Amino acid sequence: MSEHIVSPKVYIGIFLSLMVLTAATVAAAYVNLGPFNIVIALAIASVKATLVVLYFMHARYSPKRTHMVIIAAVFWLAIMLALTLSDYVTRDRDMAANTQITTMLRT
């Protein structure tokens, strides 16, 4: 933990940004953007989370190993989501290929 003292002005600025982003995410939810709704919602949430981590949690002023811990946690979560979804997302294609082969063999 560094001794860098963050000034209250920064904190208030971050807080106001978070309020703006909250309003933005609610507003965006009322517009039909199809599959992009979830993308925008997660993007805004991630920006908010990043601001909290960097400034409220002082990650910006912390030693490198703190950064490594944060990156590791996010990376591992990403592995769990991505590799699990890799199963579900490729299933239909898998089934389609199976059906194609079966149909081919039958004719």
Next chain:
Amino acid sequence: MHRTGELYGQFETLEQQKESAALGMWVFLSTEVLFFGGLFMTYTLNRHYYGTAFGVGSNTLDLKLGGLNTVILILSSLTMAMSVWASHVGKRRQTTSFLVATLVLGTAFLGVKVIEYKQKFDHHLVPGYHFQIDYRAQHPAPNDDPKEIEAEKEELSKAFAKDPDLNAHAQLYFSLYFGMTGLHALHMIVGAGMLVWLIRQSMLGRFTPTYNTPVEMIGLYWHFVDIVWIYLFPLLYLIDRHR
């Protein structure tokens, strides 16, 4: 019992002690990321398969209360960060005041959650034997807005047409809603308990510019719980508002 601020026996210097505390808390928070992560994985999959039911479920949540809670929690993160700052610059009374503000806001958050949970209970939206997604549409309360009930009935009939098993799938949504917000609330209660301890220590003058580690560490925990909510809010409340 060691008084806070003393060098513990296993450490050589106060610097080492503080470094260890910080690394320990960050590592602990990384375990929490994976802990909640399992629930987020479950959510992702179920929303992918049962988008209609998730939309219907999400629309029964009170967006005003959810939005209010989001503001409350982010504000409490601000007050928490301010109390860390105050302890850094030696302002004892302000440290305590900001900690108290954080606790009050956290408690307010929990209070709003209680109101929301009660609403769900009244509308038979708690997973279990009595769960019925269209209970409110079938049995509106006397003070319910009739236009709202009509809109809900229409939404439900469209949804049932798309997904005949809507009730079961909506129950999955609510299991996740209660599971995720419940686990989050549990973490807030633990955080509130720690704040009570912090407030007492602060009132006893234990925190100085050279030693404010507990304030910083519990601050980290509190901000983490805020971040979880920052994700929960759009994922639970904002799925299908654009219907």
Next chain:
Amino acid sequence: MDTPTSTRTATATVYKIPEEHYLNSTYGIRSWLLTTDHKRIALLYLFSVTFFFFVGGIFATMIRIHLMTPQGFLVTPETYNKLFTMHGVAMIFFFLIPSIPAVLGNFLVPLMIGAKDLAFPKINLLSWYLYILGGCFVLYSFSTGGLDTGWTFYTPLSSVYSNSAVTPAVLGIFINGFSSILTGLNFVVTIHTMRAPGMTWFRLPLFVWAQYATSIIFILGTPVIAITLLLVGLERMFHLGFFNPALGGDPILFQHLFWFYSHPAVYIMILPAMGVISEIIPTFARKPIFGYSFIAGSSIAIAVIGFFVWAHHMFLTGESVYAALAFSFLSYLVAIPSAVKVFNWTSTLYKGSISWDTPMLYALGFIGLFLIGGLTGLFLACLGLDIHIHDTYFVVAHFHYIMVGGAVMGYLGGIHFWWPKISGRLYPEFLARVSAIILFSGFNLTFFPQFILGYLGMPRRYHSYPPEFQVLNVMSTAGASILALGYLLPMIYLVWSLKYGTVAGPNPWPSTGLEWKTDSPPPTENFLVTPEVTWEPYDFETRPDLELDHIVAGKLPAPAHGDD
């Protein structure tokens, strides 16, 4: 020191146990149950994991007796399901996973890095109490209806249909999970912040690297199984539907979440054992380890890549073929760092001055058995082959070669190697060597026939089998009885040595780690003066103080008078 006679034979110094050390510095049951000394906590774990080893061992005995005849005569089919489940739960969660980290890791990590204790001693004690609490819940589950879902708790059997005591068991494993998480957290912080001056990362003993890698898995994997088992418990209690197809849920989701932890868990079980081997081999080959940085790096590589391979447990349960291809490929990749280690250990032996002390016997046994276990893992990772051998005794043999032939032998080798440091006494060497050989023989007789059984098609978790498999099953049971003897003997002679063993002195082997620079048993604060490290690890060839240690331990004759 005894000066040698004119024939210059090597004579060991006669030692006395130090006046005050960590075992006798305070007395009374409270000083043990409320201790924050990492060495005492390690011993608390030693007793508890040994207890659970017995629990798991009793179930294993019953399984092997039951399987002596094709129709099984000992228990009903339903009870048989409970036997293999409870054997798995007790052994995996309450013996294998904590064994080396919580016993040897707790004892040695602060000593090896020159620290007075771990970073968070009270959390260390809390870890032990969480282990005990989790264990109580699981024992309660065992004794009130047992558990019949398999240690893998597949849904919806575990979450809906099983009539056994699933809820207390998952609660117990959940609580035990936090014990692991806190231990891992403690190790990571300690290794980062509490190394003695001069103890840089690349001077750390490889055992410490192994503990660090294991701790990464503890920290990032265990929370996932914690939440997953919690969901199973909630589903059972409140009839939720996450994993129940009848309610729209998905059993495969459970499997993904379960194996996300449980595959890396097997690396939790083997990495610390590999760390032990990396300490033993240089000591008894009297040579620096070959390829130190590769072994250190491969520990981290195994921990990381180990997280990418979990769905190889699900090849036959309905995952997509494309995902299966990816996971199969990644599973081949994860074998590479393990192979690097085996090559490096073997290279260390080359042109070394080998002595056949008991720890070395266990280490050599480890290398051979881990090789077989690891290679058969590659067989299983091959999609086409797995279709035939999945869920057969081939899998059972594979993982027992790694977990028993590997991890348990690593654990026993470590216990023997560090026994003098822990207790201040040497165990009886001849009896210990005989014991190691009995164990090795019994092990192979138990599990090698199971490879053949699996290849021939005998399914696992079945209470009965076709009569043509009986000979191999009887061989396996016979082997198990010899294996049991191999486990009982150390328990007897190690306890015996506490009173009657030769006093060991600080560095009996001798070896090069910092732990050997303090008394045996060590004082409570580990080192009277904080050590400062100026030498490279495993520096058998050039460290000046080591030659003296060799002489003092009786491994080299002292120079005659007039030689200097």
